[in-house]
Structure formats: structure tokens, C-alpha cells
Amino acid sequence: MTGGMDETLETAGTRLNSLLAAAGMQPLDAGLSARFETYLSLLLRWNARVNLTAVRDEDGILSRHFVESIACARALPPGIGTLLDFGSGAGFPGIPIALCRPEIAVTLSESQGKKAAFLQEAVRVLEIGAKVYPGRAETQAERFDCVALRAVDRMRQAVIVASCLLAPYGKLALMTTGAELGGLEEAAGAEFSWSAPLPLPGGDDRLLGLGVWTGLPSHSANHSALNSSL
Numbered sequence: 001m002t003g004g005m006d007e008t009l010e011t012a013g014t015r016l017n018s019l020l021a022a023a024g025m026q027p028l029d030a031g032l033s034a035r036f037e038t039y040l041s042l043l044l045r046w047n048a049r050v051n052l053t054a055v056r057d058e059d060g061i062l063s064r065h066f067v068e069s070i071a072c073a074r075a076l077p078p079g080i081g082t083l084l085d086f087g088s089g090a091g092f093p094g095i096p097i098a099l100c101r102p103e104i105a106v107t108l109s110e111s112q113g114k115k116a117a118f119l120q121e122a123v124r125v126l127e128i129g130a131k132v133y134p135g136r137a138e139t140q141a142e143r144f145d146c147v148a149l150r151a152v153d154r155m156r157q158a159v160i161v162a163s164c165l166l167a168p169y170g171k172l173a174l175m176t177t178g179a180e181l182g183g184l185e186e187a188a189g190a191e192f193s194w195s196a197p198l199p200l201p202g203g204d205d206r207l208l209g210l211g212v213w214t215g216l217p218s219h220s221a222n223h224s225a226l227n228s229s230l
Contacts, residue, residue, distance in 0.1 A: 012037045012058060019067050023201035025074070035099055035126055036066060042118075042125055043090060050114045052090035068200050069093035069150075072175055072208055073100035075198050076146065080104050080171070084144045086137050086162050087152040089115055091122055093175065094148065098128040106130040107144070109137040143167040150175035156187040163188050168215030178205040185209060 013033030020027050028036065040061060047056055055064055072093045076083075081104065085094025088108040098106040108123070108130055110116045116134035123130050133140060138161045147162040147170070149155065155176065162172060172192065174184050185194055192211035200206040 012040050012062065015059070016062050016066055019063050019201075020070065023067060023071070025067075025071065025201070028070075032099060036096075039091075039095060039099075039122065039126060040066075042122055046118045046121075047090075050118060052115060052118060053092075064202055065090070065092050066096060068175065068202055068206065069096035070100055071198075071200050072148065072150075072173060073097040075208055075210070076101065076104075076173065077171070077210075080145045082142075082144045082167075083107070083146040083148060084109055084133075084137065084140075084142075084162075084165055086147050086149045086158060086165075087111075088119060088132075089151065091119055093150055093173075094130065095119075095122055095126070095128065097148070098130040099126065102129055104146075107133050107140075107142070109133040109135070109140070111136045137161065137165065140165060144170060146171040146173055148173040148175070155180070155184060159184050159187045160189075163192070163213060166213050168213065170213050172209070172211040172213070174209040174211070175200065176207060176209065178207050181207055181209045185211065191215075 016036055017027035017033060046052055055061055069092045073096050083104050084107045086109055088094045088110045094106050094108045108119045110119055116132055119132045144165055145167055147165050149158055149162055152158045172188060176184060181197055188211055191214045194209060194211045197207040197209045200208055
């Protein structure tokens with residue numbers, strides 16, 4: 001049994017590269033694909049006892065979580081020095097961003113204790129340049145060049161709070177569906193300039209919306225109002 005599992009994990013990097021190729025994306029090099037295999041192995045072990053993600057099979061994690069997060073990492077424009085993964089959960093998209101874009105200092109924000117513990121272990125095992133913030137994102141004092149959101153509860157309210165965590169001219173990266181993106185852009189406020197959404201691999205009308213905050217000081221009131229509600 002153990003040998004079969006090891007063999008499966010040894011081929012995970014190859015299967016991930018096949019999925020990337022099918023999506024028209026460049027494959028990972030050998031070193032990076034090996035680190036994603038390690039991430040997958042750790043995630044599967046923890047997910048057996050902690051509910052990190054509802055997708056529990058290897059192929060589902062590779063196709064739905066890894067490929068989409070890698071696509072996000074590659075789509076982020078240059079010049080981003082700091083990034084907050086808002087409500088990181090099992091580390092998507094923050095850990096793949098840290099792996100694929102080591103020049104970005106990633107903060108994984110997660111208020112649920114068991115998930116935050118997993119993130120701490122993943123950062124240690126993968127030896128990535130990321131840190132874990134084990135609390136509610138809106139309580140942070142730091143401001144970021146980019147805030148990424150994917151599969152966050154009460155996404156509209158979260159987007160408003162996320163906009164308050166940006167440095168002037170910072171970017172929101174919203175991973176969502178075409179049906180939801182317009183409402184999320186509206187929630188962010190008129191101070192954002194949005195580029196054309198980027199289709200994400202995997203179907204289900206998944207998109208990446210990138211908005212740049214103009215730096216106009218209009219979000220502080222929204223932030224204060226939401227501090228006690230999120």
C-alpha cells in the first residue's frame with residue numbers, strides 16, 4: 001500500500017505538468033514540480049484529519065486548486081513586492097504564488113486555528129518566503145501591494161475589507177466566476193480601475209479580475225463599519 005501511494009505521489013508532478021499543458025500553460029521545471037508534489041503530499045495527509053478542502057482526491061486538487069493558482073501566480077503583473085492571501089484556507093492561491101513567484105513576500109491570512117497550523121507547517125516544509133497571519137485579515141496593520149481572494153466566505157464584504165488593506169495603487173486579485181465578478185468589482189468601489197478579466201483554466205466560467213486602486217482615501221469608513229461584522 002505504501003509503495004503504491006509513493007508511486008502515485010512521484011508522478012504527481014508529471015500529471016500537474018500535463019494539466020498545465022492541456023490548459024496551454026508552460027510546464028514547471030523539475031525542482032518546482034517536486035515542491036508541488038511535496039505540497040500535495042502534505043495537503044493529503046492533513047486533509048485526512050482536518051477539513052482543509054472539500055476536494056480530497058489528488059487529481060481534483062491538481063486540476064482545480066493547483067492549476068488555477070499557478071495561472072493566477074503567472075498572471076500577476078511585475079512589481080508586486082508584498083501580497084496578502086485573504087482567507088488562505090489550504091493555501092490557495094498564496095502558496096503556489098510563493099512557489100512560482102519567490103520575489104513576492106506572501107502573507108497567508110487564516111483565522112481558523114487548524115488551517116493556520118497547516119499553513120505554518122507548509123511554509124516550514126516547503127521552505128518558502130511566506131509568513132502566516134493567524135487571525136482576521138482586517139486586524140492587520142500592514143498594507144500590501146496586492147490582496148488575493150479565492151473562495152472566501154461572504155466575498156462581497158471581504159472585498160471591501162481587502163481594499164482597505166492595500167497600499168496606494170495596490171491591486172486586488174479576485175478569483176471568481178463571471179456571474180459574480182461584476183458585483184465584486186462594484187463592492188470594491190469606484191476607486192478601482194479594472195483590466196479585462198482573464199479566463200482561468202478548469203472551466204466553470206472561472207475568471208481572474210485584476211483591479212488597481214487609485215489611492216483615493218474613501219475606504220476607511222467602510223473598513224470601520226465592517227470590522228465587527230466579518
